[in-house]
Amino acid sequence: MKVALVGATGMVGQVMLKVLEERNFPLTELIPVASEKSVGKVINFKGKEYQIVSMQTAIDMKPEIALFSAGGSTSLEFAPKFAAVGTTVIDNSSAWRMEADKKLIVPEINAKELSKEDKIIANPNCSTIQLVMVLHPLNLKYNLKRVIVSTYQSVTGTGKNAVDQLNAEIAGNSDVAKVYPYEIFKNALPQCDVFSNDDYTKEEIKLMTEPKKIMGDQTFNITATAVRVPVQGGHSESVNIEFENDFDLDEVRKILSNTPGVIVLDDVKNSIYPMPLYAEGKDEVFVGRIRKDLSQPKTLNMWIVADNLRKGAATNAVQIAEYLLENKLV
Numbered sequence: 001m002k003v004a005l006v007g008a009t010g011m012v013g014q015v016m017l018k019v020l021e022e023r024n025f026p027l028t029e030l031i032p033v034a035s036e037k038s039v040g041k042v043i044n045f046k047g048k049e050y051q052i053v054s055m056q057t058a059i060d061m062k063p064e065i066a067l068f069s070a071g072g073s074t075s076l077e078f079a080p081k082f083a084a085v086g087t088t089v090i091d092n093s094s095a096w097r098m099e100a101d102k103k104l105i106v107p108e109i110n111a112k113e114l115s116k117e118d119k120i121i122a123n124p125n126c127s128t129i130q131l132v133m134v135l136h137p138l139n140l141k142y143n144l145k146r147v148i149v150s151t152y153q154s155v156t157g158t159g160k161n162a163v164d165q166l167n168a169e170i171a172g173n174s175d176v177a178k179v180y181p182y183e184i185f186k187n188a189l190p191q192c193d194v195f196s197n198d199d200y201t202k203e204e205i206k207l208m209t210e211p212k213k214i215m216g217d218q219t220f221n222i223t224a225t226a227v228r229v230p231v232q233g234g235h236s237e238s239v240n241i242e243f244e245n246d247f248d249l250d251e252v253r254k255i256l257s258n259t260p261g262v263i264v265l266d267d268v269k270n271s272i273y274p275m276p277l278y279a280e281g282k283d284e285v286f287v288g289r290i291r292k293d294l295s296q297p298k299t300l301n302m303w304i305v306a307d308n309l310r311k312g313a314a315t316n317a318v319q320i321a322e323y324l325l326e327n328k329l330v
């Protein structure tokens with residue numbers, strides 16, 4: 001099993017290497033791909049050295065799977081070229097997510113949609129993945145009517161340069177390349193990605209469109225506000241959910257506790273709730289502060305936290321690859 005890793009030197013690429021090793025993914029050959037300036041450099045995977053190669057070299061090697069985390073334009077140009085030689089691409093960018101003929105997959109929810117014919121598979125946006133992991137089981141039981149999500153997103157979602165900006169500002173060094181329009185330390189920026197239609201950011205539009213596709217349900221309404229905060233461990237989300245049907249809080253907690261990949265941390269008397277500092281490096285989606293919305297019936301508030309580089313990106317992509325393998329789709 002040859003696996004290409006496109007974007008091997010990026011933050012998500014590095015986490016994918018870690019996850020592939022942790023989960024003992026049965027690859028026989030790793031083909032790391034990065035920008036031309038990195039070609040020839042060596043990366044270490046499971047104690048073995050692999051040379052970074054060019055995109056064309058990787059395509060010519062015809063890997064069974066190509067894990068992409070290299071941005072939308074690179075994926076638009078090269079994913080079809082891998083697919084043309086028979087490679088199945090799992091792409092972390094937003095390039096293919098909303099294409100009608102491309103699958104947008106969170107394995108715990110809709111992996112069964114996958115077939116041998118799917119040669120370019122989209123990994124959802126990180127803040128979407130952690131949201132739908134919680135919305136899906138509750139939707140099945142109580143029928144979603146409307147969702148309001150406000151996110152508090154880690155700087156790791158923007159990349160290494162953003163982490164460097166935050167750390168430099170914490171150290172009092174303002175003479176650092178600015179990724180954001182403002183200082184991020186001691187601040188909260190109500191802008192994740194660029195502004196787009198109707199004064200929503202692209203991040204908010206992803207949160208308002210991807211969940212319906214993944215869950216196969218266009219019947220509920222969703223609105224989002226995405227905020228960048230000076231945090232590194234993961235994304236947090238405050239979520240208000242109105243259902244068509246009434247619910248019982250204990251039953252909600254039980255449903256979520258029994259959902260693979262979700263951990264309920266909800267004991268406010270002892271200040272037990274999810275936090276990015278403790279979610280970092282873990283693959284689960286943590287949910288807490290589960291409580292009735294006292295302002296209206298059939299409505300719930302909750303707090304959802306996950307490491308955006310792991311379940312929000314690398315782990316979800318590797319889980320898709322595992323599903324393809326287990327079901328002989330590659």
Ligand code: 2RA
Binds near residue numbers: 153158203
């Ligand atoms: C972010 N979800 O957090 C986006 C892309 N990783 O910036």
